[in-house]
Amino acid sequence: MLGNPVLDCIMGRRSIRKYREEQPEDEVLEAVVRAGQQAPFAMQMGSLLLSRDIDANVFRAPLMFTVCADVHRMEKVMEARGWKRTASDAYTLLFAVQDASYMAQNMVIAGESLGLGSCYIGAAPFMVSRIRERYGLPDRVFPLVLLTMGYPAEDPPVRPRYPLEFHLFEDSYPEMDRETVRRAMEIMDSGYLEQDYYRKANYMIALPEGMEETFDFDSYSWTEHISRKLGLWGGDHEEVLRNVRRCGFRVCGEVEDSTDPQAEGDRKTGRGRTD
Numbered sequence: 001m002l003g004n005p006v007l008d009c010i011m012g013r014r015s016i017r018k019y020r021e022e023q024p025e026d027e028v029l030e031a032v033v034r035a036g037q038q039a040p041f042a043m044q045m046g047s048l049l050l051s052r053d054i055d056a057n058v059f060r061a062p063l064m065f066t067v068c069a070d071v072h073r074m075e076k077v078m079e080a081r082g083w084k085r086t087a088s089d090a091y092t093l094l095f096a097v098q099d100a101s102y103m104a105q106n107m108v109i110a111g112e113s114l115g116l117g118s119c120y121i122g123a124a125p126f127m128v129s130r131i132r133e134r135y136g137l138p139d140r141v142f143p144l145v146l147l148t149m150g151y152p153a154e155d156p157p158v159r160p161r162y163p164l165e166f167h168l169f170e171d172s173y174p175e176m177d178r179e180t181v182r183r184a185m186e187i188m189d190s191g192y193l194e195q196d197y198y199r200k201a202n203y204m205i206a207l208p209e210g211m212e213e214t215f216d217f218d219s220y221s222w223t224e225h226i227s228r229k230l231g232l233w234g235g236d237h238e239e240v241l242r243n244v245r246r247c248g249f250r251v252c253g254e255v256e257d258s259t260d261p262q263a264e265g266d267r268k269t270g271r272g273r274t275d
């Protein structure tokens with residue numbers, strides 16, 4: 001594969017879950033945040049909350065950002081222009097989530113290039129009430145993800161990824177036949193087992209009562225771990241929607257499927273440019 005300093009930085013990154021205590025210098029923090037701002041945006045609807053309280057995050061990182069999908073700030077700009085938003089919450093939130101995500105990942109890579117490690121924590125959407133209170137959030141700011149950052153105090157290996165042919169589909173989506181899926185799973189699982197990932201983390205997601213455990217740390221790997229996550233957790237449909245609603249967004253309700261895909265494309269994307 002081609003190499004250059006940017007690619008090396010991206011390909012060498014891995015999540016860091018142990019940090020040195022020292023605070024990154026102000027100019028380092030500023031560079032990281034500016035790099036985040038410089039990400040492509042639909043409407044600049046990502047914003048950041050910062051906490052330097054190391055007791056406030058599980059990894060005791062010196063910096064913890066709460067990455068927000070922020071429609072409130074956009075509404076303030078519109079208000080100043082004499083506009084009211086008629087775009088639906090679902091429509092607006094989809095763009096805000098993207099703006100926030102691309103911004104956050106720019107920060108991760110910028111941080112990496114400056115020697116900072118980082119790790120996302122996905123719990124934010126389930127801590128909405130606490131985060132709203134802690135930072136005094138107005139309505140229509142949704143805490144999307146936490147991002148811890150600081151100088152690393154560990155040096156873990158780069159984690160495996162699916163093979164490229166299981167990831168890039170040119171012209172049409174392929175049939176996911178058993179053999180193709182098995183090969184990709186094998187690459188992920190053997191990669192994690194080689195790193196002894198779950199034994200070192202001493203972590204297997206426990207099965208509910210009545211289900212017999214057939215794995216140990218010699219066989220438990222990524223595909224079983226992720227399957228357990230999506231097979232056991234997150235079944236409370238209302239929970240996420242309740243938290244989205246708590247932030248002042250209305251995205252619920254049954255919707256009829258469009259009968260005219262062409263009209264859908266014209267209506268939603270026909271105008272193309274957002275700049």
Ligand SMILES: Cc1cc2nc3c(=O)[nH]c(=O)nc-3n(C[C@H](O)[C@H](O)[C@H](O)COP(=O)(O)O)c2cc1C
Nearest residue numbers: 013014015016017119120121122123145157158159
């Ligand atoms: C949206 C999101 C949520 C995540 N949440 C957590 C988390 O709660 N705890 C954690 O240890 N890692 C979390 N991660 C980090 C992933 O576990 C990690 O990126 C993934 O295992 C790949 O490893 P790598 O980043 O070292 O390549 C999260 C990553 C993303 C993108």
